[in-house]
Amino acid sequence: MPRCPKINNAQPVSKEELGRATWTFLHTLGAQFPDKPTRQQKKDVKELMAILSRIYPCKECADNFKDVLRANPVEAGSQAEFSQWLCRTHNVVNRRKPRKVGVSL
Numbered sequence: 001m002p003r004c005p006k007i008n009n010a011q012p013v014s015k016e017e018l019g020r021a022t023w024t025f026l027h028t029l030g031a032q033f034p035d036k037p038t039r040q041q042k043k044d045v046k047e048l049m050a051i052l053s054r055i056y057p058c059k060e061c062a063d064n065f066k067d068v069l070r071a072n073p074v075e076a077g078s079q080a081e082f083s084q085w086l087c088r089t090h091n092v093v094n095r096r097k098p099r100k101v102g103v104s105l
């Protein structure tokens with residue numbers, strides 16, 4: 001029987017941890033996506049991205065992702081197309097991250 005952790009005791013997840021876990025999920029989805037997706041499968045991944053941009057549990061990231069999706073609409077005509085779109089989109093998201101300020105000693 002699966003055991004579920006008590007949500008009240010769950011540690012908060014950092015933006016970086018959440019991002020890494022989400023990208024792992026998304027790139028795995030891309031790698032498993034069919035070469036010849038059905039209309040429903042294409043619709044599902046487009047909806048998933050739109051839903052992520054609304055409910056992603058980092059509000060600032062969700063808002064940024066809405067802009068990214070507007071400028072880079074989901075391409076899911078095949079496995080190659082979707083996984084390449086994910087790769088490009090991951091780069092776009094990360095380019096928009098605030099730069100770490102260097103410390104001069």
Ligand SMILES: Cc1cc2nc3c(=O)[nH]c(=O)nc-3n(C[C@H](O)[C@H](O)[C@H](O)COP(=O)(O)OP(=O)(O)OC[C@H]3O[C@@H](n4cnc5c(N)ncnc54)[C@H](O)[C@@H]3O)c2cc1C
Pocket residue numbers: 015016017018019020021022023027052056060061062064065086087088090091093094096097098
């Ligand atoms: C939808 C979404 C929106 C986000 N929005 C923001 C935001 O607005 N601001 C913010 O600060 N952070 C945001 N993040 C988090 C951010 O993208 C990173 O996940 C986080 O900063 C951790 O970065 P990282 O360098 O450890 O590796 P990540 O970028 O999380 O990458 C994890 C691993 O994926 C691999 N990888 C890296 N790039 C690619 C690529 N292009 N294609 C395939 N694999 C790759 C590498 O092995 C890497 O170690 C968002 C994440 C998601 C999923």
